[in-house]
Amino acid sequence: MAIKNALLVDDSKVARxxxxxxxxxxxxxxxxxxxxxxxxxxxxxxNRPDVIFMDHLMPGMNGVEATKAIKNDPETADIxxxxxxxxxxxxxxxxxxxxxxxxxxxxxxxxxxxxxMLQQLxxxxxxxxxxxxxxxxNGHNPETLQDEPIDIPGDAAVQMSPKADSNHNGQSQANxxxxxxxxxxxxxxSAVKTHINNRLHELLSSLFDEQFDxxxxxxxxxxxxxxxxxxLRLESLSRVLDERTVNLRDEVAAEVNLNLGRELNSxxxxxxxxxxxxxxHMAELKDHITSVQTIDTEFWQTLQSEAIQQAHEISRExxxxxxxxxxxxxxxxxxxxxxxxxxxxxxxxxxxxxxGIAWLSGLFG
Numbered sequence: 480m481a482i483k484n485a486l487l488v489d490d491s492k493v494a495r496x497x498x499x500x501x502x503x504x505x506x507x508x509x510x511x512x513x514x515x516x517x518x519x520x521x522x523x524x525x526n527r528p529d530v531i532f533m534d535h536l537m538p539g540m541n542g543v544e545a546t547k548a549i550k551n552d553p554e555t556a557d558i559x560x561x562x563x564x565x566x567x568x569x570x571x572x573x574x575x576x577x578x579x580x581x582x583x584x585x586x587x588x589x590x591x592x593x594x595x596m597l598q599q600l601x602x603x604x605x606x607x608x609x610x611x612x613x614x615x616x617n618g619h620n621p622e623t624l625q626d627e628p629i630d631i632p633g634d635a636a637v638q639m640s641p642k643a644d645s646n647h648n649g650q651s652q653a654n655x656x657x658x659x660x661x662x663x664x665x666x667x668x669s670a671v672k673t674h675i676n677n678r679l680h681e682l683l684s685s686l687f688d689e690q691f692d693x694x695x696x697x698x699x700x701x702x703x704x705x706x707x708x709x710x711l712r713l714e715s716l717s718r719v720l721d722e723r724t725v726n727l728r729d730e731v732a733a734e735v736n737l738n739l740g741r742e743l744n745s746x747x748x749x750x751x752x753x754x755x756x757x758x759x760h761m762a763e764l765k766d767h768i769t770s771v772q773t774i775d776t777e778f779w780q781t782l783q784s785e786a787i788q789q790a791h792e793i794s795r796e797x798x799x800x801x802x803x804x805x806x807x808x809x810x811x812x813x814x815x816x817x818x819x820x821x822x823x824x825x826x827x828x829x830x831x832x833x834x835g836i837a838w839l840s841g842l843f844g
Contacts, residue, residue: 481604482529482597484508488518488545489534489563498532498563498588505597514538515545522555530600532584535564543578550579559600559609563588581609 485502489495490513499509510528512518515537531549535542542562549555559581564571572583582596603609 481601482507484510484528486518486521486528486531487511488515488531488537488542490514490537491534494534494563494586501588501590501593515540515542515548518545519548522549522552527555527558529559529604530581531558531560533560533562533580535562535566543575546579557609557611559604561596561600576610 485507487495487498487502487509489498489511492513495511495513499511502509510521510525512521515533516539518531518533533542533546537545540548542564546560546562549558549560556579560579561582561584562575562580563584563586565586575583581600584593584596600609
């Protein structure tokens, strides 16, 4: 769908709320403005919408003036504008289309009519068939659209005197309309009707806004009370659930304890029936002792053999060590004895040599 976002321009909160809900139900993004001036500011500072829903009668700048300003701006002139109004006359609808309104949405909006209008707009936008607004209004001021236009020619002038003046040729001016009492009454009635309609629109909008605010406050208070009531109810249910759960836990624990007691009693009875060693148990124990003894005997025999072998090795090593030490001691003793004999011999030799020297000295002396 080519129409994805819309701008709602309406001074009535109720009207904006109702139309926005219808558009949001179609997955459209909706922005809102409370006046024509606010809408023009929005168009200058935000992304342009795909369609504008413009209220007809608003305080300050009305919908017609706002439409004229939008269509005179090249940046926004091609945005389709749908006029929202309670007027249903064919004359008004034709005049509105002449100054750039794409279509008329009658207030209050209906779902089916809005669907058809959006479908047609989507088709026209997709195919490029959206009509362009004429900048020249053929002498008509779009701000003067009314339900009952005054029956005065567009190029006529109003003359205060009911008498027709003659021109130089003696002919009356055809463009001069005398200001009669009927014409004054018609103009006054039209002005009063327009003023009354505008005033009624303001009063109704104010009344609807007050009712809307009051209803919104009432709904908010009701929702808050409901939430508080629901919360209290949930807390009560939670307490009841906790109490029942505690009781249930106690019951389950008691049942489990009872079943365990029964199982233990049954096990005790079975053990008491099988108390003491049976013949099979004694035979198993005897076989076990025999196997242990066999293992012990083999172990001790192996240990004894290893001990004897180690004792032989220790004895042999000890004997070898003693013999080696004995031989070393003998050799050392022999060396000591030889050294003493050599010393004694040397001393005797020296003595004999000294005596000989002395004798020889005495002999030759």
